[in-house]
Amino acid sequence: MSYSVGQVADLAGVTIRTLHHYGQIGLLEPQDRSPTGYRQYSDADLNRLQHILFYRELGFPLTEIAAILSKPGATARAHLRRQHELLTQRIARLTDMVAAVEKELEAHSMGIALTPQEKFEIFGPNYSENYEMEAEERWGDTPAWQQSQTRTQAFTKQDWVKVKQDEDDLNRRLVAAMTAGAAPNSDEALDLAEAHHRSIEVFYDCPYPMHRGLGDMYLADERFTRTYEELAPGLAQWLRDAVHANADRQER
Structure with missing residues (x-):
């Protein structure tokens, strides 16, 4: 099939002037002509x-x-591989x-006056402002939130x-205790659960029944579960059980 310059412009979403420019510089010069001499x-x-438009x-x-398109061996498959690589990088x-952006929004929502460099230093790569917004929607009217x-x-x-x-130090200690075989109701696990409490x-008063509820949420909410499971498989369940055991100990 053959297409006029106007048809190509419509298909590609570019102007006719752009296509003419590509032809003038030898980047895209069609060899075929209509009987009346049009490209x-x-x-x-x-x-x-x-x-061309992709690059x-x-x-x-x-x-x-x-230069890229004129390289020897620059087949369609080679371009697709290159484009896939470039898209992945982008x-x-x-x-x-x-x-x-999410880190900076989070900092603003907390009222923290930090430089961009300081924000990158403090907030981890997995933090999202969405968590803060969701937390406010769920608990914004509670005394703990205020x-x-x-x-x-x-x-x-x-x-x-x-x-x-x-937080990082506590997580390391939790992983070390669990992987060493400490039971969730062992003295070491109970002390770590108390450190977690x-x-x-640091943020709000957390009675032990509330702490139990947080432990349960680490299993009920897949995002919390994933956070601990990425540290060590089985840690979410282990921490939940340790939190419950510690609450039982503290309430005796």
Whole structure:
């Protein structure tokens, strides 16, 4: 099949002027002509245009695109592999950018006056502002939520750094105890569950029945489960059982 310049412009979503420019610089010059002398684009020309527009979308200059397309062995399959690689890289970059924006939104929602560099230093890669928004929707009218907001608004950068360091240290100790074979009702596990309880009370008062409920949520909500399972398989269940055992001990 053959296509006029107007048809190609409509199909590709570009202007006729753009197609003429590509022809003038030798990037896309159809060889066929209509009886009246107008350019006629073939299916091969459309395939080449598709590659041009793809690389252009990724920010490649036209001179570099011409060099890429003129390389020996530059088959359609080779271009598809290259484009897949470039898209994967762009997705990774965009994912990082989304995470960066979410971190900054989270910092603003907490009222933390930090520089962008400080925000990257403190907030982990898996934190999402969506968690904060969901938490407010679920518990925004509770005293615990209000207490948490009041306390965290006064946090400095050093306070958040310590919170993150303490969390990481506790997680390491939890993993070490479980993988070493400590039972959830062992003294070591109970002490760790109590340390976990204290880490919650940095933000709000957490009676032991509430702590039990948090332990249950680590299994009921797959996102919490995944957080602990990524640290060590079985940790979510182990921590839940240790939290319950510790609450039983404290309430005797």
